[in-house]
Amino acid sequence: MSTLDAVIGALATLRANPLRSLLTMLGIIIGVAAVMAVVAVASGARALVVGKIGNLGSNLLVISSGTITAGGLKLTTGSAMTLSEEDARALRRDIAAVEYVVPIVRGVVRLVHDDRNWSTALVGVGSDYLAAEDWSLASGRGFSASEMQSAAKVALLGQTAARRLFGDLDPVGAVVRIERVPFTVIGLLSSKGQIKGGDDQDDIIVTPLVTAKTRVLGVSVAAARAVGNIVVKVRDDRDVAAAAQRVHTVLRRQHRLGPQADDDFVVKNLAELVEVRQSAYRALTLLLGALAAVSLVVGGIGVMNIMLVSVTERTREIGIRVAVGARRRDILRQVLVESVTLALAGGVVGLLLGAATSAAIAHFAGWPTVISPDGMVLAVGCSAAVGLLFGLYPAARAAALDPIEALRYA
Amino acid sequence: MADALIETVGLCKSYRAGGGEVAAVRDVSIAIAPGEFVAIMGPSGSGKSTFMNLLGCLDRPSAGRYRLDGLDLQRFSADELAAVRSRKIGFVFQMFNLLPQVSVLANVELPMVYGGTPRHDRHARAAALVERVGLSHRIRHRPTQLSGGEQQRIAIARALANDPILLLADEPTGMLDSATAAEVMAIFQQLNRQGITIVLVTHEPDVARFARRAVFFRDGRVVDDHPVDRPLQALARSQEDAA
Numbered sequence: 001m002s003t004l005d006a007v008i009g010a011l012a013t014l015r016a017n018p019l020r021s022l023l024t025m026l027g028i029i030i031g032v033a034a035v036m037a038v039v040a041v042a043s044g045a046r047a048l049v050v051g052k053i054g055n056l057g058s059n060l061l062v063i064s065s066g067t068i069t070a071g072g073l074k075l076t077t078g079s080a081m082t083l084s085e086e087d088a089r090a091l092r093r094d095i096a097a098v099e100y101v102v103p104i105v106r107g108v109v110r111l112v113h114d115d116r117n118w119s120t121a122l123v124g125v126g127s128d129y130l131a132a133e134d135w136s137l138a139s140g141r142g143f144s145a146s147e148m149q150s151a152a153k154v155a156l157l158g159q160t161a162a163r164r165l166f167g168d169l170d171p172v173g174a175v176v177r178i179e180r181v182p183f184t185v186i187g188l189l190s191s192k193g194q195i196k197g198g199d200d201q202d203d204i205i206v207t208p209l210v211t212a213k214t215r216v217l218g219v220s221v222a223a224a225r226a227v228g229n230i231v232v233k234v235r236d237d238r239d240v241a242a243a244a245q246r247v248h249t250v251l252r253r254q255h256r257l258g259p260q261a262d263d264d265f266v267v268k269n270l271a272e273l274v275e276v277r278q279s280a281y282r283a284l285t286l287l288l289g290a291l292a293a294v295s296l297v298v299g300g301i302g303v304m305n306i307m308l309v310s311v312t313e314r315t316r317e318i319g320i321r322v323a324v325g326a327r328r329r330d331i332l333r334q335v336l337v338e339s340v341t342l343a344l345a346g347g348v349v350g351l352l353l354g355a356a357t358s359a360a361i362a363h364f365a366g367w368p369t370v371i372s373p374d375g376m377v378l379a380v381g382c383s384a385a386v387g388l389l390f391g392l393y394p395a396a397r398a399a400a401l402d403p404i405e406a407l408r409y410a
Numbered sequence: 411m412a413d414a415l416i417e418t419v420g421l422c423k424s425y426r427a428g429g430g431e432v433a434a435v436r437d438v439s440i441a442i443a444p445g446e447f448v449a450i451m452g453p454s455g456s457g458k459s460t461f462m463n464l465l466g467c468l469d470r471p472s473a474g475r476y477r478l479d480g481l482d483l484q485r486f487s488a489d490e491l492a493a494v495r496s497r498k499i500g501f502v503f504q505m506f507n508l509l510p511q512v513s514v515l516a517n518v519e520l521p522m523v524y525g526g527t528p529r530h531d532r533h534a535r536a537a538a539l540v541e542r543v544g545l546s547h548r549i550r551h552r553p554t555q556l557s558g559g560e561q562q563r564i565a566i567a568r569a570l571a572n573d574p575i576l577l578l579a580d581e582p583t584g585m586l587d588s589a590t591a592a593e594v595m596a597i598f599q600q601l602n603r604q605g606i607t608i609v610l611v612t613h614e615p616d617v618a619r620f621a622r623r624a625v626f627f628r629d630g631r632v633v634d635d636h637p638v639d640r641p642l643q644a645l646a647r648s649q650e651d652a653a
Contacts, residue, residue: 005523016511320507323468324568325496325524327489403468407507 003337010338013310014345021342024306027299028346028386029353032379034292036354039375041361042288044368046281059240060132061232061247062268063087081226082264085209087254088126088230095232095246097239100132103209103227107217111165111205112177118164121204122178124212132233140172140187143208151210155183158204159191178205181215244269293382299346300386307339307394318398319406328399335395336388343387347380354379414477415576415607416442416465421474423460434460436630437474442609444575447602449618449638450611452627459580461627462611466499466578467491479575496525500569504581506561508553514540514564515549521571539567543597559590566597577601579610583617595620596644620644 014021065082088103102125109122123129127148130136137156147154155176162171171185192201207216209227234243244267251265311318318331326334358369423435435457442448452458463469464476467483476483479498486494500521501507508517518536527535540549543563545556553561562582569577579598583591599620602608610621618624619642626634 005529009523012512012516316507317509320509321520321524322492323466323495323501323507324521325492325572327492327524329489330492330524404463407468407503 003333006333006337007341009334010341013338014342020306021345024302024342025346025349027302028296028343028383029299029350031292031296031299031386032347032350032383033354033357034295035289035379035382036351036371036375037357037361037369038288038292039285040354040358040369040371041367042281042285043370043372043375044358044362046278046285047370048368059234059237060270061234061240061244062270063230063232063247063251064266064268065228065264081228082255083227083230084225085126085227086225087251088227090250090254091230091232091247094250095243097234097236097243097246098232099235100128100231100233102126102129102132102231102233103229104129104231105209105212105217105228107212109178109205109216111161112180113165113171113174116165118161120158120161120164122212122216123204123206124209124217125206126209129206129231132231135192136190138188138190139170140185142187148208148210151214152208153181153183153211153215154186154207156187156189156206157185158189158206159202160200161203161205162188176205178207178216183207240269296382296386299383300343300390303339303343303387304390304394306342307335307391308397310338311335311394311398315401315406315409318401319403319409322401322403323407331401332395332399335398336391339391339394340384340387343383343390344380347383350383351376351379413443414441415444415446415479416440416609417475417477418464419475421461421464421476422472423457423464423469424472433630435464435471438630438632439474440625440632440635442607444607445602445605447598447608447620447622447641448610449621449624450609450627451613451615451618451624453613456627457630458611458627460630462578462580462609465576465609466501467495492524496521497572498575500566500572500574500577502562502565502569502577502579502582504584506553506558506565506585508561508565508568510552510554512552513549514545514551514553514556517553517564518568518571521568525572527572536567536571539570540564542570543567557590558586559593562586562590562594563597566594566601570601575607577606577608579608581612582610583612583614588616591617592644599644 063083083103085103088101091098092101104126105124107122107124108119111118111120127143127145130142138159140156142156143152143154146152155178157165157171157176165171165176166174170188172188174185175182176185177183189202189204189206232243232247234240247267248263252263255264257264321331321334355371358371361367362369417440419439421435421438422433424431424433426432438461450458450461460469464471465478467478467486478494481494483491483494508514509520515533515536518539519532522532522535537546537549540546543566545560545563545567548556548560548564553564556564562585565582577598582598583594586594595617598608598610602622608621610617612618619638621638622641623635623637625632
């Protein structure tokens with residue numbers, strides 16, 4: 001008996017009892033649909049978050065001032081301004097793989113325009129900041145070289161800060177007071193969105209580095225060359241780890257740290273951060289998928305139950321088949337093919353239902369869902385495996401029937 | 411008898427039942443030559459059906475030897491016995507035993523499915539067999555849509571599917587009225603004339619008179635074995651239909 005004959009026979013049997021076949025499949029259908037929908041929603045969430053983090057730039061290294069130890073207490077990152085513009089220059093000079101090196105300082109400032117005021121993040125930046133961050137302008141222009149050097153009172157506004165101060169009006173050309181100092185807005189940044197934890201990357205005002213230090217933050221003369229962070233953009237994604245290593249070496253040399261001394265700076269690799277988040281969501285997806293898979297097992301038990309009933313009911317049929325020349329393995333195969341066909345058909349219907357459910361979730365709940373081909377293959381594969389596994393026992397029972405008893409069965 | 415189709419020597423079959431052994435067939439030695447038409451008779455419980463199951467390789471003897479067409483079946487595995495059933499034996503049952511959920515054609519094809527005949531040949535041969543029993547117009551019907559006589563004719567067509575040398579019929583007319591029974595017996599006689607060996611179990615003397623040899627069972631033993639005196643010739647409507 002060929003497998004094709006077995007499949008055709010199985011389909012005929014399943015068609016002979018459509019309602020029962022459908023009810024049996026229902027367990028598998030719900031199981032597969034649940035797996036599909038849950039995995040699609042979880043993957044959607046993952047893609048969303050990873051995408052947002054990815055906006056930060058996946059080949060960026062962010063170097064922060066390190067900790068100092070004061071009276072036995074280790075203070076937080078950045079508690080000492082250990083980085084300087086000279087460090088930035090050394091990195092640019094000594095590491096071939098870097099594309100941009102941008103020193104920046106940060107502060108929190110109060111903005112005033114007409115009768116509106118808003119508290120926001122100030123970032124004073126060196127040249128190439130927008131290029132390094134892959135950040136474009138919605139309107140206006142960036143800083144010119146002379147503005148960078150002359151501590152010109154010009155600023156770029158983020159979308160959120162602009163909306164707070166200007167509503168829907170274009171802020172380009174307007175004057176904004178930063179801590180009472182008037183600045184001309186020369187550009188409006190495009191939107192970058194939120195990152196997890198609620199930080200709004202668009203709630204920002206950007207000025208040249210020197211301007212921020214001298215006119216707003218009022219850095220003391222002693223720390224005149226100090227900066228808060230250095231952003232390094234590596235030219236090629238694949239060089240990020242190596243570049244991070246080089247940054248370490250160069251900065252330790254710049255800071256004249258002995259072999260035993262701790263780093264007085266921290267290098268953060270954003271690609272690593274993305275990786276960590278991604279694996280966390282992968283674990284979440286797996287967990288939810290496993291929970292949904294339990295329902296698939298329940299569906300499998302349903303298949304086994306019905307196959308056992310079906311084998312008992314068709315005892316006589318099995319006797320007839322044996323009498324006309326079926327071998328034990330033909331009977332075994334017939335029952336297995338039936339249960340796999342049943343489960344597989346349920347799997348395919350469940351797949352469609354799951355896809356429809358995820359689409360509905362995406363549409364009505366506004367929650368992004370991603371249906372991956374992997375998930376589809378997995379769902380169908382799992383249902384076939386369930387059919388095989390839970391068909392084994394009924395099939396073995398059928399094959400073990402005594403043909404004479406079977407033929408006598410009423 | 412070296413050239414016998416069926417040869418049993420001291421064939422026994424006993425069952426364990428209720429703490430004791432029940433012997434259904436006791437020490438049966440019989441030879442049936444190719445081309446014979448044998449009726450096995452006896453009251454119920456005489457062991458004739460058990461003997462039939464042994465001949466049909468559906469059951470294994472507790473003791474004794476059974477040779478079919480020169481094959482010593484003692485040491486055959488279950489799968490090898492299935493192959494013997496498939497290639498050499500056709501069964502016809504009292505209850506017809508057709509599969510209700512598939513068509514007449516698919517029922518007749520069934521032995522060929524297990525015998526490994528290619529799909530295309532199966533269709534053609536099954537259609538020819540259905541025509542031979544005069545039911546071509548019923549080929550797409552389900553067995554349940556057929557009368558008892560028609561079902562039994564389809565069962566005979568199925569039994570012939572793999573061109574067997576031996577046809578085993580267990581009370582084939584038990585569910586039929588006498589006119590229909592005569593039609594079925596006519597088909598058996600025609601097949602026997604074409605060279606197929608037939609062994610038929612019945613408890614009706616009227617049916618046994620269509621055969622050419624009668625073997626009587628009682629309490630698991632053969633108690634009488636003689637040729638049928640002037641066998642009846644059944645007039646067959648179906649033969650004319652088929653012609």
